[in-house]
Amino acid sequence: MIYDVCIIGSGAGAAPVAHDLSNAGFKVIVLEKGPWYNEDDFTKDEVAVSRRNLYTPLLKDEQHVINERLEDGTTKRYVGSEYNWSFWNGSMVGGSSNLMSGYFHRMKPNDFKLRTVFGDIKGANVADWPIDYDLLEPYYDKVEKVVGVSGSVVKHPFAEPRSSKNFPYRRLEENKVTRWFDIACKNLGYHSIPTPRAILPVDALKRHACSYSNFCGSYGCATGAKGSARAALLNQCKAQILSEVFVYKLESNKTKITGVYYYDKKFKSHYVAAAIFVVAAQAIESSRLLLNSRNRYFPNGMANNAGQVGKNLIFSAGGAGEGRFIFESLSRQQQEELMQPGLFFNRSLQDWYEYREEGVKRKGGTIDFLFEHANIISRTTRQFYDDTGKILWGVALQDKIYKAVTASRVLTFEVFNDWLPTDDCYVSVDDKVKDKYGIPVGVIHLNAHKDDLIVGEYLAKKAVTVLQKMGAVDISYSISSSPPPNLVAGGCRFGDDANTSVLDVNCKAHELENLYVTDASFMPTGGSVPYTWTIYANAFRVAEAIHRHLKRARVQ
Amino acid sequence: MFLSSKRLLLKHLVLLAASLVLPKRLHGDALLWQTIAQVQHDLFPASSGVPTLKEIAATTYLKRVMRETRVTQEHKAFIRNGERWLNETSQEQYHKSYTALNASQRQALLQRISKESWGERWIATLLTYIMEAMLCDPVYGGNIGEVGWKWLHHTPGKPRPSKALV
Numbered sequence: 274m275i276y277d278v279c280i281i282g283s284g285a286g287a288a289p290v291a292h293d294l295s296n297a298g299f300k301v302i303v304l305e306k307g308p309w310y311n312e313d314d315f316t317k318d319e320v321a322v323s324r325r326n327l328y329t330p331l332l333k334d335e336q337h338v339i340n341e342r343l344e345d346g347t348t349k350r351y352v353g354s355e356y357n358w359s360f361w362n363g364s365m366v367g368g369s370s371n372l373m374s375g376y377f378h379r380m381k382p383n384d385f386k387l388r389t390v391f392g393d394i395k396g397a398n399v400a401d402w403p404i405d406y407d408l409l410e411p412y413y414d415k416v417e418k419v420v421g422v423s424g425s426v427v428k429h430p431f432a433e434p435r436s437s438k439n440f441p442y443r444r445l446e447e448n449k450v451t452r453w454f455d456i457a458c459k460n461l462g463y464h465s466i467p468t469p470r471a472i473l474p475v476d477a478l479k480r481h482a483c484s485y486s487n488f489c490g491s492y493g494c495a496t497g498a499k500g501s502a503r504a505a506l507l508n509q510c511k512a513q514i515l516s517e518v519f520v521y522k523l524e525s526n527k528t529k530i531t532g533v534y535y536y537d538k539k540f541k542s543h544y545v546a547a548a549i550f551v552v553a554a555q556a557i558e559s560s561r562l563l564l565n566s567r568n569r570y571f572p573n574g575m576a577n578n579a580g581q582v583g584k585n586l587i588f589s590a591g592g593a594g595e596g597r598f599i600f601e602s603l604s605r606q607q608q609e610e611l612m613q614p615g616l617f618f619n620r621s622l623q624d625w626y627e628y629r630e631e632g633v634k635r636k637g638g639t640i641d642f643l644f645e646h647a648n649i650i651s652r653t654t655r656q657f658y659d660d661t662g663k664i665l666w667g668v669a670l671q672d673k674i675y676k677a678v679t680a681s682r683v684l685t686f687e688v689f690n691d692w693l694p695t696d697d698c699y700v701s702v703d704d705k706v707k708d709k710y711g712i713p714v715g716v717i718h719l720n721a722h723k724d725d726l727i728v729g730e731y732l733a734k735k736a737v738t739v740l741q742k743m744g745a746v747d748i749s750y751s752i753s754s755s756p757p758p759n760l761v762a763g764g765c766r767f768g769d770d771a772n773t774s775v776l777d778v779n780c781k782a783h784e785l786e787n788l789y790v791t792d793a794s795f796m797p798t799g800g801s802v803p804y805t806w807t808i809y810a811n812a813f814r815v816a817e818a819i820h821r822h823l824k825r826a827r828v829q
Numbered sequence: 830m831f832l833s834s835k836r837l838l839l840k841h842l843v844l845l846a847a848s849l850v851l852p853k854r855l856h857g858d859a860l861l862w863q864t865i866a867q868v869q870h871d872l873f874p875a876s877s878g879v880p881t882l883k884e885i886a887a888t889t890y891l892k893r894v895m896r897e898t899r900v901t902q903e904h905k906a907f908i909r910n911g912e913r914w915l916n917e918t919s920q921e922q923y924h925k926s927y928t929a930l931n932a933s934q935r936q937a938l939l940q941r942i943s944k945e946s947w948g949e950r951w952i953a954t955l956l957t958y959i960m961e962a963m964l965c966d967p968v969y970g971g972n973i974g975e976v977g978w979k980w981l982h983h984t985p986g987k988p989r990p991s992k993a994l995v
Contacts, residue, residue, distance in 0.1 A: 317986025320965045321994035325899040333901070357901070488986030495988050614984050649983045653960045657953055664949050666872040666939070666956060671879050678981045 276300045277823055279533060279547035280512075281520045281562065284368025285805050286553035286792030288502030288510075289812035290819060292419075295512035299823060302513045302545060304535055306554075307364035309516035310371070312504070315493030319648050323491055328372065329361035334709040337557070342697050342720040352706060353714075360557060360717060360758040366516050367503025368555065369759055370805060374490035375471035375499055376641050377422050378802035379413050379433050381626060382406035383636075387691070387798050391636055397693035397722050398585055400797040403769050403778040410436055412810035417441055420500035420809055421478050424469030424619075431626035445474045445483060445617050449610040450598075450684070454620050454642065457742035463735075468619040468641055471500035471805070480504055485615035487647045502809075518543070521712045523550065523566040523575050523788075530575070530788050536710050548826060549819055553792040553812070556586065560700040560764035560794065561715035576782035581775045582765060583700035586717070587799050589760035590725035591638065591688030594733055594750025595645065596740035600680040611682050618644045618684065625735055626801060635728055638690030638801030640736045645683035652678055684745060686736040688729050688752065689760075690801045693722035700764050721754030762793035762804055779818035780811070787822075791815050860926070862888060864912045865955070867928045871935050872952065873959050880963055880976040890962035890971040891955075899995050904954075911951030918942055968993050 277299040280287045287303060295301040307328075321327040330336075336353035337360045343349055351358055362369030383390045385402040393399065414436050416422065423442035426435065444467050458465040472489075475482045480497035489499070497504040507514060520535040530550040535543050552559045560583040564574035574582050600608050625637035645652065656674045659665055665673060692698075697720035702713040729752035740748050768774030771783035780795050782788040791812045793804050800807065866888045875881050882888070895905050919927045919938055927935060942948025962971035964978065968990050972978065978985060 316988045316990040316994075318966060318990040318994055320961060320969055321990065324961065325897065325995045327899070327994055331899065354901075484987070486986045487984070492986070647986065649964045649978070649981065649985075650960050653964065653981075654957050657956055664943050664952055666952065667874055668876050670956070671873070671876055675879075675981065678983070 274300075274546075276302045276545065276547035278302070278549045278551060278819065279304065279545050280551040280553060281533065282306075282368065282552065282554035282559070282792060283366050283502060283507060283514065284363075284553065284555065284792065285370045285502050285808040286794075286812045287551065288367065288370075288506035289809055290551050290553070290789075290791055290816045291512040291514075292506040292510040293813065293816040294820060294823070295510045297820060299820075300513075301511075302515065302547070303366075303507070304518050304520050304533070304545070305366045305368075305514065305516050306519045307366065307368075307516065309366040309514070310493060310503075312493075312495050312497050315371075315495045317486060317488040317492055317495075319488075319650055323648050324650060326359070326361075328363045328365055328493075329359060330364055332357065332359060335361070335714070336706070336708070337714055338703045338706055338716045340716060340718045342718070348718075360761070362555070362759045365503075366514060367501045367507060370501040371493045371499075371503055372491050373471070373499070373501070373759075373803075373805055374643070375805075376621075376643075376803050377424075377469045377471045377806045378621070378623075378639055380406070380409075380800035380802060380807055381431055381433050383627065384798065384800040385409075387636060391634060394693060394722070394724060397695055397724070399693060400766070400768060400773070402797055403767060406433065409807075409810055409814065410434065412813045413806065415813050416806055416809045419478075419813075420471055420505040421473045421480070422469050422471050422500070422806075423474050425467050427464070427466055429464035429466055429623060431623045440469060442474055442477065445470055445472055445619060446485065448613055448616040448618050448644070451618055451620055453743050454618075454739065457739050458622070461738060461742055463622055463624050463739065466621040466623060468621045470617070470619060473498040473500070478505065479509060485617075487615045490646065491648075519710055520554070520562060521565065521710055523552075523562065525566075525568060525570060525575060525785065525788075527570045529786050540710065549787045549789065549822060551789045551791055551819070552794075553790065555792055556761045556764045556794045557700050557715050557717060559790055559792055560586075561702055561713075563765070564700070564702045564715075565713055571784070576765075576775055576784045576788060578784055579772050579775075581773065584696075585694035585763045585766055585797065586698045586700055586761070587692045587694050587763040587796065588756035589799060589801075589803065590690045590692040590721065590754075591729045592733060592750060592752035593685060593687050594736055594740075594748070595683050595685040596737075596743070596745025596748040597677075597681050597683050598743075598745055602744060602746075614647070618642060622735070622739070625732055628731070630731065635724075635731075636691055636801065637728060638688060638732050640732055641687045641689070642736075642739075643685055643687070645685050649678070684740065684743075686733075686740075686750075688732045688736065688750075689803060690725065690728045690732060691798060692725055692756070694763060694798065695720050695722055717756075719754075719756060721756075726752055726754060760799075760804060762796040762799045765790045765794035766797045767795040768797065780815045781818070781822075789815060789819060860916070861909060861912050862892070864916060864927050865891065865908075867935070868912075868915070868939070868955060869959060871932075871939060872956055878980065880972075880980050882959070882962075884973055884976045885959070885963040885971045886973060887959050887962040887971070890965070890969065891958045893970055894958055894961075897995055907951070908954060911947065911954070914947060915942060915951070966990050 767776035
């Protein structure tokens with residue numbers, strides 16, 4: 274059988290394509306490496322999910338090699354399994370969107386033209402996108418309605434233009450401490466934003482409403498309220514989905530992909546033929562698949578005759594911080610408000626999405642505020658050390674744990690700013706380490722631009738002022754160049770120039786007629802927000818381009 | 830007791846020497862778990878209102894962890910080696926195994942190893958599994974009667990697991 278479309282991967286970049294094209298009547302097959310879980314499988318099992326990483330491969334079976342560039346210019350090599358350093362997220366049908374918190378922000382109009390607006394930055398490969406915000410806006414809007422985004426639009430200095438007046442779903446229920454936050458921001462002159470969430474507050478879209486389980490991020494959603502690629506799109510389309518199959522090679526002639534090879538879980542090899550192929554296996558793995566697919570026409574990897582595959586890998590820069598609210602400084606009513614479980618703390622700040630400091634105009638970012646994760650085991654293990662860094666045990670530890678968990682609560686914040694693309698941050702494949710299938714693993718070459726840290730520090734200090742104003746104690750933060758494995762993009766940049774990009778404006782490979790890449794790989798820059806909404810929106814946009822492509826092919 | 834012959838005397842001396850030099854080989858897992866159970870008591874003692882190690886089945890839980898496939902062999906080896914290094918340090922300082930020390934000697938020894946990198950990491954590891962035993966869903970064999978959740982007024986997320994997944 275020859276499919277119209279074969280999609281490799283099933284996450285946020287894959288599912289919109291599978292959804293729209295299969296429902297339009299095309300024969301679509303989705304090949305996913307991970308298992309197929311459903312709502313009934315998703316329990317709030319901290320041991321399995323958070324402590325044993327149930328949803329990611331064992332590193333002895335599948336891993337990465339990480340080459341970290343050090344300050345002195347040398348590189349240190351880490352084999353993932355030896356250092357327990359994992360870059361996996363959710364290996365399952367629907368990918369890591371099953372496990373996201375669903376903090377949804379659109380990119381801003383200037384994010385699409387950073388080079389034009391802010392100019393070149395020494396040591397960074399900043400490039401404008403080949404599309405602008407206006408072109409992507411209808412697809413952001415489509416995500417709100419099809420995937421389901423809840424929130425309320427408020428005015429603030431960097432609010433992006435919208436074609437719909439408000440979100441299609443009202444805000445989720447909020448903890449009353451958000452009022453403390455709003456008052457603090459008002460007094461500071463900041464603009465408190467109710468964070469939009471890809472979570473349904475009511476039954477809709479053939480899915481159930483949020484149950485306010487208190488365990489959202491890192492966990493699969495048992496009601497289907499979270500807008501995962503699986504619940505929102507794959508469960509509602511006609512695509513054929515094969516789980517637990519690992520695509521290890523693309524085959525091509527000079528101009529077209531002719532088929533893909535995959536291993537099933539018994540390591541038996543299979544072949545799939547299709548008219549169009551879509552790679553959306555997550556940024557690092559998509560580049561790895563292309564680089565591992567060498568042949569006489571593409572000796573350096575598929576679509577890589579210009580040497581651009583894997584280049585300009587980016588993450589979300591920034592970091593995290595926190596402050597603690599303790600009972601001693603609160604009224605009885607405030608204590609009760611603070612400890613109310615289940616309800617969300619959905620607040621963000623974007624006042625410094627762009628800012629000027631010491632005469633330099635900088636691209637800033639987003640700060641999301643949220644309560645410390647409800648995972649009780651990790652909340653206790655965080656109490657193991659005293660203020661001097663000395664490990665505690667015995668009654669001293671028991672008392673510290675009891676007080677921290679029962680008489681205080683931590684409000685955390687996450688800073689998202691641009692990870693500037695550089696020559697030294699990219700993906701290659703290793704010539705020694707192979708996975709359980711015998712396929713060379715991906716090598717992640719890490720390097721962060723110094724400006725990433727400058728901006729992160731600036732934003733974190735702004736977040737601290739809010740926590741101080743709210744009366745938090747034990748305030749701390751950490752801005753580092755450590756890459757968050759769940760916020761990765763780039764590697765197959767889209768652009769108009771085939772010499773400096775892998776994909777064209779429609780995310781089709783410049784060098785091949787029927788290969789598209791629709792996960793976050795296409796992004797030349799990442800914006801200063803979590804990527805998922807943009808990945809969804811762009812994949813819906815590319816699905817339309819593929820639809821046109823298929824129609825043209827049928828006419829011919 | 831009088832030994833009946835020189836040959837018997839020599840045999841006992843050899844065994845005695847072996848027990849001093851190779852305590853782990855002779856006692857195997859028995860010594861490992863006897864030591865770990867004692868360390869767990871020393872790290873998380875009985876205290877008013879706090880769940881006891883028996884109530885959270887801390888040692889049984891850790892034995893279960895040592896059989897888990899998602900826990901690496903290196904990590905399991907570290908847990909075992911930590912016990913061996915603790916007893917070696919105990920022999921070096923007190924000429925006794927850890928379980929033969931009195932309470933203040935054991936605490937002093939824990940303080941001593943906590944100043945070494947491996948020791949601090951080993952103590953943190955054992956504490957981590959005590960926390961897991963105390964606060965896991967009871968399907969994993971710990972937190973019997975949800976005693977840990979009750980102590981910390983914790984409401985577990987729903988749905989809860991109906992069986993252990995790891």
